[in-house]
Amino acid sequence: MTADRIYNFSAGPSMLPVSVLEKAASEMLNYRGSGMSVMEMSHRSKVYQAIFDETKADLKSILKVPDTHEVLFMHGGATAQFAAVAMNLIGKTGKADYAVTGNFANLAKKEAAKYGDVAEACSSADKNHTYIPAQSDIKVRPDASYFYYCSNNTIYGTEWSYVPETAGIPIVCDMSSDILSKPVDVSKYGVIFAGVQKNMAPAGMAAVIIDKSLAGNELAITPTIMNYKTTIEKDSMYNTPPCYTIYMLGLVLKWVQSMGGLEAMETIKREKAALLYDYLDNSTLFKACCNDSASRSDMNVTFNTGNEELDAQFASEAGKAGMSNLKGHRNVGGMRASIYNAMPVEGVKKLVEFMKDFEMRNK
Amino acid sequence: MTADRIYNFSAGPSMLPVSVLEKAASEMLNYRGSGMSVMEMSHRSKVYQAIFDETKADLKSILKVPDTHEVLFMHGGATAQFAAVAMNLIGKTGKADYAVTGNFANLAKKEAAKYGDVAEACSSADKNHTYIPAQSDIKVRPDASYFYYCSNNTIYGTEWSYVPETAGIPIVCDMSSDILSKPVDVSKYGVIFAGVQKNMAPAGMAAVIIDKSLAGNELAITPTIMNYKTTIEKDSMYNTPPCYTIYMLGLVLKWVQSMGGLEAMETIKREKAALLYDYLDNSTLFKACCNDSASRSDMNVTFNTGNEELDAQFASEAGKAGMSNLKGHRNVGGMRASIYNAMPVEGVKKLVEFMKDFEMRNK
Numbered sequence: 001m002t003a004d005r006i007y008n009f010s011a012g013p014s015m016l017p018v019s020v021l022e023k024a025a026s027e028m029l030n031y032r033g034s035g036m037s038v039m040e041m042s043h044r045s046k047v048y049q050a051i052f053d054e055t056k057a058d059l060k061s062i063l064k065v066p067d068t069h070e071v072l073f074m075h076g077g078a079t080a081q082f083a084a085v086a087m088n089l090i091g092k093t094g095k096a097d098y099a100v101t102g103n104f105a106n107l108a109k110k111e112a113a114k115y116g117d118v119a120e121a122c123s124s125a126d127k128n129h130t131y132i133p134a135q136s137d138i139k140v141r142p143d144a145s146y147f148y149y150c151s152n153n154t155i156y157g158t159e160w161s162y163v164p165e166t167a168g169i170p171i172v173c174d175m176s177s178d179i180l181s182k183p184v185d186v187s188k189y190g191v192i193f194a195g196v197q198k199n200m201a202p203a204g205m206a207a208v209i210i211d212k213s214l215a216g217n218e219l220a221i222t223p224t225i226m227n228y229k230t231t232i233e234k235d236s237m238y239n240t241p242p243c244y245t246i247y248m249l250g251l252v253l254k255w256v257q258s259m260g261g262l263e264a265m266e267t268i269k270r271e272k273a274a275l276l277y278d279y280l281d282n283s284t285l286f287k288a289c290c291n292d293s294a295s296r297s298d299m300n301v302t303f304n305t306g307n308e309e310l311d312a313q314f315a316s317e318a319g320k321a322g323m324s325n326l327k328g329h330r331n332v333g334g335m336r337a338s339i340y341n342a343m344p345v346e347g348v349k350k351l352v353e354f355m356k357d358f359e360m361r362n363k
Numbered sequence: 364m365t366a367d368r369i370y371n372f373s374a375g376p377s378m379l380p381v382s383v384l385e386k387a388a389s390e391m392l393n394y395r396g397s398g399m400s401v402m403e404m405s406h407r408s409k410v411y412q413a414i415f416d417e418t419k420a421d422l423k424s425i426l427k428v429p430d431t432h433e434v435l436f437m438h439g440g441a442t443a444q445f446a447a448v449a450m451n452l453i454g455k456t457g458k459a460d461y462a463v464t465g466n467f468a469n470l471a472k473k474e475a476a477k478y479g480d481v482a483e484a485c486s487s488a489d490k491n492h493t494y495i496p497a498q499s500d501i502k503v504r505p506d507a508s509y510f511y512y513c514s515n516n517t518i519y520g521t522e523w524s525y526v527p528e529t530a531g532i533p534i535v536c537d538m539s540s541d542i543l544s545k546p547v548d549v550s551k552y553g554v555i556f557a558g559v560q561k562n563m564a565p566a567g568m569a570a571v572i573i574d575k576s577l578a579g580n581e582l583a584i585t586p587t588i589m590n591y592k593t594t595i596e597k598d599s600m601y602n603t604p605p606c607y608t609i610y611m612l613g614l615v616l617k618w619v620q621s622m623g624g625l626e627a628m629e630t631i632k633r634e635k636a637a638l639l640y641d642y643l644d645n646s647t648l649f650k651a652c653c654n655d656s657a658s659r660s661d662m663n664v665t666f667n668t669g670n671e672e673l674d675a676q677f678a679s680e681a682g683k684a685g686m687s688n689l690k691g692h693r694n695v696g697g698m699r700a701s702i703y704n705a706m707p708v709e710g711v712k713k714l715v716e717f718m719k720d721f722e723m724r725n726k
Contacts, residue, residue, distance in 0.1 A: 006398030010405040013606060018392065021400050025391035029384050035369030035685070037384050039565035042373040042688055075439035075567060076588055079602035083586030114584055197603055202402035204438060204567050204605030221477055221584050223446030225439055239442035240560055242567030242605070243376060322398070325405055
């Protein structure tokens with residue numbers, strides 16, 4: 001850890017590996033002898049195409065994307081995909097079913113309702129989204145064009161520990177906040193998408209992995225920039241892509257590879273999450289918001305003291321001690337420690353030590 | 364000019380000021396004592412909000428944006444705006460009229476036709492877009508929701524030297540390739556938008572300046588991320604914005620201010636363009652593609668020798684001499700020198716000297 005940097009527990013945008021930032025800074029004025037910054041390159045140039053191709057190939061390799069699927073880089077983050085998913089896919093039957101396990105799944109469902117008949121396949125709203133529904137709770141209509149869920153709920157600190165069974169209905173998954181944190185069987189999904197600003201790159205783009213056989217069902221009113229078929233055909237360059245964001249993603253992917261790939265990332269994230277949950281489960285001051293261990297998120301650990309003033313005092317004192325953005329989302333209050341891939345184990349250890357000290361001082 | 368950098372004549376993405384890149388590199392790991400990169404900041408944090416607010420205020424100040432208008436930062440570049448403009452504005456009467464003076468105006472017109480009754484107000488297709496139509500050639504329907512034009516045509520090297528009269532019909536203008544190159548009377552426009560990757564910032568965003576009274580007419584199928592009314596209400600943060608791109612725009616705007624603002628930028632761009640056009644008009648080898656002086660672009664100077672092999676030889680030799688991306692667009696062939704704000708006068712002088720030398724060697 002560079003001496004003057006802090007541990008940033010923001011839910012996103014969030015920390016990037018220091019080595020990635022150092023590389024980006026060193027290449028800012030002259031990318032590898034090209035005489036220009038990556039920011040200045042024509043997206044149609046050979047030097048930029050090589051960056052693009054390598055980034056895409058690395059993402060395919062790291063996630064073991066099968067040949068049935070294509071990787072797309074699209075403008076606009078997950079919110080753009082909330083509309084794009086429905087515009088591109090719902091036209092097949094006019095229907096789609098959503099698992100509502102948090103704020104962003106709910107927003108995705110509302111957005112999709114502009115474009116067709118959208119139903120709730122299951123919901124965790126009855127307990128303020130503190131758990132993930134069981135397979136037996138999920139009802140998918142046999143004529144749904146797709147089933148949609150959000151694999152990790154940043155606000156509530158819950159994460160799906162299983163891939164739902166849908167009897168052949170294509171699965172669409174928003175993996176914005178846990179992509180690249182563990183191996184995924186891509187072949188089980190129709191569409192995976194992720195806003196990049198948590199585990200992948202700076203904000204402003206979505207990575208989309210799509211079963212190519214699902215493309216071509218878009219509604220006539222789909223903006224070209226959101227059209228999956230066009231984006232596949234043009235290899236994500238129908239228009240100028242967010243070139244520098246793709247370059248940054250490429251640097252992050254090299255870092256993931258250097259760490260040992262997704263198996264290693266999973267080991268590390270489990271270690272980090274266990275440090276926090278083990279402490280929380282034994283604390284007399286702090287308690288985890290999610291008590292169902294199978295529903296707990298390894299990316300966003302939500303907790304509180306049960307005392308709003310003490311919660312605020314904790315977040316404030318932690319900030320002064322070099323651990324920022326620990327205040328929870330307004331929907332749930334309390335605290336939230338977002339511990340994505342780039343958060344070092346040392347940051348989590350420092351947080352746990354600080355919590356222990358705070359507990360001692362506030363018994 | 365840093366010794367190992369080249370002069371990049373790309374039509375976009377394109378050169379950024381060296382001082383801007385140096386600043387970005389120096390702040391990459393720790394933005395002004397925050398302990399983090401701008402890429403890592405929560406968009407809801409005070410430190411990022413200050414960057415956002417200052418960038419927006421600087422853009423308003425530089426362009427003298429009146430209080431009737433609002434500045435938006437939206438995902439996706441100009442191509443996203445091709446759809447957004449129509450989805451947000453055409454609903455008022457169902458009709459819109461387009462001036463087709465090049466490739467991108469034509470693409471915008473085609474995209475808009477998905478959402479309503481779209482007509483051609485004028486076209487320069489009869490002479491392969493080598494001129495800008497006169498006011499008397501423009502037919503705007505009295506019940507059009509808006510009139511649309513593209514102020515500078517990168518591929519053909521033409522630029523509007525006047526703002527069309529439309530008898531009260533709101534004017535929408537794509538200023539992607541000449542925004543910030545000269546003062547503009549924003550009050551004359553309903554909507555100005557610009558993909559940022561030429562004169563503003565790295566690719567992946569559009570700056571939008573909108574007369575607030577035009578918002579609220581969006582079609583029901585408008586994706587939330589493209590909704591002008593929502594974007595105004597949420598101050599461009601309905602979802603996570605392209606935070607780093609906004610920061611880079613902020614650095615570029617400080618540079619524009621340091622250069623003397625838009626009056627100074629206009630003087631400099633006229634000087635650069637005159638260097639090229641004056642030489643072209645007197646050359647026996649090279650000729651400008653656009654012969655109507657009132658239609659010539661100061662941003663993209665298109666020219667050729669009339670000999671395809673010689674054109675290719677020129678672009679190749681220039682590349683080896685440190686002047687890249689001079690090959691013209693495939694629609695017109697020949698050469699194109701894009702000389703946006705960040706291209707130094709020295710770069711244009713070097714190009715003219717090189718052209719003179721090439722002419723001597725190839726008489």
